[in-house]
């Protein structure tokens with residue numbers, strides 16, 4: 255039986271869809287709001303902040319697709335500790351980590367992912383390290399950018415760029431890793447790393463909305479977010495991610511999506527056209 259956390263979210267719901275399409279009917283969708291799940295899936299309530307609910311929800315699984323939690327980094331790490339503590343030691347865990355995980359990175363979420371990876375070390379596991387989701391980038395920054403015609407971000411002045419991976423490809427790869435009970439580390443990244451200019455060109459071509467990349471430095475970017483009233487942790491999360499982009503920590507391409515799924519990961523332009 256395969257459990258999937260974050261089942262109401264983009265990645266988790268995609269994993270369930272791909273496993274069902276592959277004929278698996280022994281799935282358990284784990285969610286803090288099971289009532290939000292579509293009918294026809296076996297659902298159990300699993301709140302990362304409620305260890306008793308986790309112990310009950312994770313009973314009887316042989317595989318767990320553990321989609322990472324979100325928000326403030328310390329909360330995310332606590333959620334992951336709770337899930338792993340509630341999970342029997344022989345369960346194969348496929349965990350969505352991050353490619354920017356080296357000890358010397360300043361990325362806000364890296365310490366939490368490193369801690370979680372370490373907790374999985376003596377269990378059967380697959381560390382699925384993802385790049386920046388195309389969906390996340392588009393949802394977070396493209397609405398304003400296309401409205402103003404300017405993509406104002408601290409992506410740097412050219413290479414190395416960012417390798418965007420669509421959540422659809424991540425979900426398909428996680429489903430394949432869970433089915434195969436794959437062990438080890440895989441990089442779930444896009445087919446190519448794009449510079450700021452290339453991102454703007456892809457948006458212009460795919461959506462027919464003229465967009466120009468306008469580089470901004472770290473201090474100005476942080477000041478803009480603060481002026482918009484964003485909380486300190488989110489400013490750190492975004493600014494440190496872009497710092498890592500400039501340091502070539504999110505440029506990995508193409509990674510392991512095609513090896514796992516048999517299908518090349520979609521380009522950013524393909525993602526936008528869909």
Ligand SMILES: NC(=O)c1ccc[n+]([C@@H]2O[C@H](COP(=O)([O-])OP(=O)(O)OC[C@H]3O[C@@H](n4cnc5c(N)ncnc54)[C@H](OP(=O)(O)O)[C@@H]3O)[C@@H](O)[C@H]2O)c1
Nearest residue numbers: 260261262263264265286301302322323324385386387390
């Ligand atoms: N690589 C990237 O670019 C990137 C970007 C953003 C996030 N991420 C990471 O990737 C993960 C999956 O992304 P996504 O796009 O699928 O996120 P998403 O659509 O926001 O889904 C997040 C899921 O986590 C669940 N969740 C949150 N807090 C919970 C709690 N206390 N107990 C149980 N479930 C909880 C949510 O449940 P509800 O529906 O009840 O809220 C939802 O199902 C994120 O959670 C984050 O760790 C990666």
